[in-house]
Amino acid sequence: MTVTQLDPSREERSETSAANLTAPYVERAPVEVGYFARVWRRLRRDRSAMVGGVLVALIVAAALLAEILAPYDPAEQFRDGLTPDGQPVPSTLMDGRARFLLGTDANGRDLLSRILHGARVSLLVGVLANALAVTIGTLIGSVAGYFGGRLETLLMRFTEIMMAFPTLLLAMTLVAILKPSVWIIIVVIGAVYWTWIARVVYGQVVALRDRDFVTAARALGAGRRFILFRHILPQLVPTIIVWGTLGIATNVMIEASLSYLGIGVQPPTPSWGGMIQQGQSFYRTAPWLVIFPGLSIMTTVFAFNLLGDGLRDALDPVQSGKL
Amino acid sequence: MIVAYKDDLATLDPAIGYDWTNWPAEKMVFDGLLDYDSSTTITPRLADSLPEVSADATVYTFKLRKGVKFHNGREVVAEDAAYSITRVLDPATGSPGAGFYLGILGAQEFVDGKAASVEGIKVLDPYTVQFTLSAPDVTFLNKMALNFAFIVPREEVEKAGENFGHAPVGTGPYTLKEWVSGQYLVFERNPNYFYEGLPYLDKITIQVGVAPDVALLRLEKGEIQLMGDPPPGADWARIVADPAWEDRLEIQPQVSTIYIAINTTAAPFDSVQVRQALNHAIDKQRIVQLLNGRATVADQILPPLMPGYDDTYAGYEYNPDKATALLTEAGYAEGFESSIECIAVDPQPKLCESFQQDLAKIGIKLTINTLAAPNVIEDAGNGKNPLTWSGGLAWIQDYPDPDDFYAPILGCDSNVPGGWNWSRYCNEELHARSQELLGMVDRQLRLDAYKPFFKALMDDAVWVPVINGQYTIAHSGKLHGQPTLTHPEHLFVYETMWLSP
Numbered sequence: 069m070t071v072t073q074l075d076p077s078r079e080e081r082s083e084t085s086a087a088n089l090t091a092p093y094v095e096r097a098p099v100e101v102g103y104f105a106r107v108w109r110r111l112r113r114d115r116s117a118m119v120g121g122v123l124v125a126l127i128v129a130a131a132l133l134a135e136i137l138a139p140y141d142p143a144e145q146f147r148d149g150l151t152p153d154g155q156p157v158p159s160t161l162m163d164g165r166a167r168f169l170l171g172t173d174a175n176g177r178d179l180l181s182r183i184l185h186g187a188r189v190s191l192l193v194g195v196l197a198n199a200l201a202v203t204i205g206t207l208i209g210s211v212a213g214y215f216g217g218r219l220e221t222l223l224m225r226f227t228e229i230m231m232a233f234p235t236l237l238l239a240m241t242l243v244a245i246l247k248p249s250v251w252i253i254i255v256v257i258g259a260v261y262w263t264w265i266a267r268v269v270y271g272q273v274v275a276l277r278d279r280d281f282v283t284a285a286r287a288l289g290a291g292r293r294f295i296l297f298r299h300i301l302p303q304l305v306p307t308i309i310v311w312g313t314l315g316i317a318t319n320v321m322i323e324a325s326l327s328y329l330g331i332g333v334q335p336p337t338p339s340w341g342g343m344i345q346q347g348q349s350f351y352r353t354a355p356w357l358v359i360f361p362g363l364s365i366m367t368t369v370f371a372f373n374l375l376g377d378g379l380r381d382a383l384d385p386v387q388s389g390k391l
Numbered sequence: 392m393i394v395a396y397k398d399d400l401a402t403l404d405p406a407i408g409y410d411w412t413n414w415p416a417e418k419m420v421f422d423g424l425l426d427y428d429s430s431t432t433i434t435p436r437l438a439d440s441l442p443e444v445s446a447d448a449t450v451y452t453f454k455l456r457k458g459v460k461f462h463n464g465r466e467v468v469a470e471d472a473a474y475s476i477t478r479v480l481d482p483a484t485g486s487p488g489a490g491f492y493l494g495i496l497g498a499q500e501f502v503d504g505k506a507a508s509v510e511g512i513k514v515l516d517p518y519t520v521q522f523t524l525s526a527p528d529v530t531f532l533n534k535m536a537l538n539f540a541f542i543v544p545r546e547e548v549e550k551a552g553e554n555f556g557h558a559p560v561g562t563g564p565y566t567l568k569e570w571v572s573g574q575y576l577v578f579e580r581n582p583n584y585f586y587e588g589l590p591y592l593d594k595i596t597i598q599v600g601v602a603p604d605v606a607l608l609r610l611e612k613g614e615i616q617l618m619g620d621p622p623p624g625a626d627w628a629r630i631v632a633d634p635a636w637e638d639r640l641e642i643q644p645q646v647s648t649i650y651i652a653i654n655t656t657a658a659p660f661d662s663v664q665v666r667q668a669l670n671h672a673i674d675k676q677r678i679v680q681l682l683n684g685r686a687t688v689a690d691q692i693l694p695p696l697m698p699g700y701d702d703t704y705a706g707y708e709y710n711p712d713k714a715t716a717l718l719t720e721a722g723y724a725e726g727f728e729s730s731i732e733c734i735a736v737d738p739q740p741k742l743c744e745s746f747q748q749d750l751a752k753i754g755i756k757l758t759i760n761t762l763a764a765p766n767v768i769e770d771a772g773n774g775k776n777p778l779t780w781s782g783g784l785a786w787i788q789d790y791p792d793p794d795d796f797y798a799p800i801l802g803c804d805s806n807v808p809g810g811w812n813w814s815r816y817c818n819e820e821l822h823a824r825s826q827e828l829l830g831m832v833d834r835q836l837r838l839d840a841y842k843p844f845f846k847a848l849m850d851d852a853v854w855v856p857v858i859n860g861q862y863t864i865a866h867s868g869k870l871h872g873q874p875t876l877t878h879p880e881h882l883f884v885y886e887t888m889w890l891s892p
Contacts, residue, residue, distance in 0.1 A: 144748070154682060155628045330761060335759055349604050349623050349625040349737055351625075353628070353629055
């Protein structure tokens with residue numbers, strides 16, 4: 069956040085003085101603190117990151133506890149969930165009842181229950197697809213970056229070819245070939261999204277591989293695999309954490325888009341994108357059908373982006389120029 | 392006048408088109424020998440009068456109206472009528488209506504390639520054509536009033552080849568001026584139309600690619616005068632309640648039954664108990680509600696407006712417990728997994744989700760596949776689907792006779808790959824009985840005989856008849872002349888429409 073610009077080469081000192089500037093009366097932290105403790109301290113001072121973090125925590129809680137929090141089965145079609153002429157029911161809070169807090173959808177199902185269960189799908193897809201993407205991306209990026217040579221050319225050109233495809237279009241094609249289901253969606257998103265991570269990791273590994281500590285390890289007789297996994301990959305942890313967070317936001321969007329196009333998560337499993345698709349024709353007469361799932365997607369993407377940005381600043385203050 | 396549709400028309404070739412969107416448009420360009428008045432009475436059109444029918448109801452002699460000209464200026468002669476029907480029968484045409492004319496003497500031999508022409512179609516003189524049937528068929532005149540029997544000029548068909556559906560030439564009240572695929576079709580008044588004074592409007596434009604919710608907005612703004620598709624469900628309650636819309640909405644019963652076709656050859660649906668269980672499990676009242684009340688619950692295969700409808704038969708009531716009991720009896724106490732195919736056009740996916748939920752309650756886990764209409768028709772026609780929801784596709788009457796709800800969709804002749812018998816059902820006994828019924832000349836006796844016939848089909852639970860449809864038409868307050876209950880096969884009667892200033 070707004071910390072006075074100081075000489076970035078003197079990170080440790082600037083860290084202490086920064087702490088002094090913002091919180092002069094707090095008991096001074098011990099000088100010798102661990103890396104993650106410092107990250108946490110920086111993160112804590114970053115108000116937008118904390119907002120993101122709290123939101124993420126809430127969304128994760130909603131997803132995990134959907135079973136308990138949701139008032140009803142998300143697939144149950146209620147008799148009183150539709151007006152006699154077949155319209156969705158608006159929030160019953162307006163007439164003081166807690167029956168359908170956010171109203172119902174076009175099939176007379178409870179919108180709140182569907183949104184809570186939808187959070188589960190969105191996060192499951194977002195997190196797992198991203199874990200897959202990060203794994204593939206890190207592996208390809210680091211192997212290409214470290215080993216170099218023909219392998220590098222081969223892997224990185226392949227990555228670039230994959231990047232040349234529009235993500236959504238590629239995902240749509242893959243899903244169309246492989247009947248849609250939650251697991252297929254996860255694999256497909258993972259399979260189209262790893263390229264960005266591969267590029268970033270590749271760049272970092274190339275920068276790291278000729279650094280002194282690597283040369284030193286090599287001089288001590290360490291094998292290539294040992295160096296890659298023990299010396300280089302740990303240096304990439306901040307990058308992976310940042311991408312692991314930011315990527316979730318992107319993947320939630322991809323899932324919502326696929327479901328919106330009808331080729332994502334299939335009914336009766338509720339998903340936010342699918343809910344918008346089913347509710348879109350009601351945008352004039354029953355706007356809550358698109359507003360609430362839309363807000364859910366927006367909040368989730370926003371929260372992960374805030375947290376991801378905050379993490380990037382906190383993990384690597386030098387690169388982000390925030391010190 | 393401007394009409395807006397969501398989807399482009401498939402074709403204007405009367406031998407090919409077979410749905411409620413292209414039939415009214417075809418009728419702008421073509422005429423048949425016969426037509427219907429605003430109820431269900433058959434009237435002559437290109438024929439001078441109703442045909443002479445032999446005492447045994449097998450020989451039909453049509454006299455043509457003289458002096459009627461095709462759009463290219465040539466006079467219509469009996470040869471054209473003979474050619475048009477032969478063309479529909481010709482396998483090279485690939486007409487989905489060929490089955491209607493197989494009762495003509497020698498038609499099967501012609502289709503099989505054993506004869507060069509159809510023996511039962513004879514041109515007696517330039518204005519007289521005679522059709523001889525191999526067996527009596529009291530529905531033959533209805534079949535001759537179908538779009539498939541519209542008269543086309545041979546030279547134009549041969550000139551246009553495959554493209555005839557996009558460059559149609561007929562005798563009708565309008566000529567197709569321009570067709571930009573995916574955008575619009577422009578029809579212009581035929582100044583030489585043989586009906587004195589008709590049509591009224593000089594130009595009719597059909598715009599396509601306009602989603603119903605957009606079309607409704609444009610109608611409200613006065614940019615279009617007629618919605619081709621029904622108004623969207625999301626807006627229905629609003630416009631029905633609005634007094635300003637009172638004289639701009641037409642609600643007409645549709646002589647249709649919309650159903651879940653159960654593939655009787657696919658396990659576990661080869662078990663009649665399982666099929667009956669489905670019939671008890673579907674909450675049809677809910678579907679009516681999901682359609683904003685724009686339908687009624689169907690209890691049998693024939694719709695209530697179809698002659699032969701049995702008002703003493705109540706059908707299968709909604710009773711999930713009974714359904715579960717039947718499944719247990721069939722050995723599926725634990726339920727099973729299956730799938731249903733539906734078209735991806737609102738509101739059909741919503742209805743399929745309702746079926747999914749209904750069946751989940753009796754332990755059947757359903758996957759929904761939503762596809763474009765042609766894909767659903769193809770899959771269902773080739774027996775790929777265990778269950779198919781006919782919403783948005785079938786079955787609307789072709790003509791007011793109960794046989795139209797048997798032969799084309801449940802009869803043995805239609806149980807062929809690509810046919811409309813989506814239940815893959817062929818009951819030899821009923822097939823033989825249906826042939827007898829076609830020859831029964833006493834109408835009341837015949838209609839009564841259809842009641843046990845269709846009850847047998849219901850006992851065999853070949854479908855879940857879910858709803859009987861309704862047409863809902865939204866138009867501008869300035870548009871007049873659409874008859875309130877036209878013959879349902881022609882939803883819009885463009886030739887009598889007019890606009891007030």
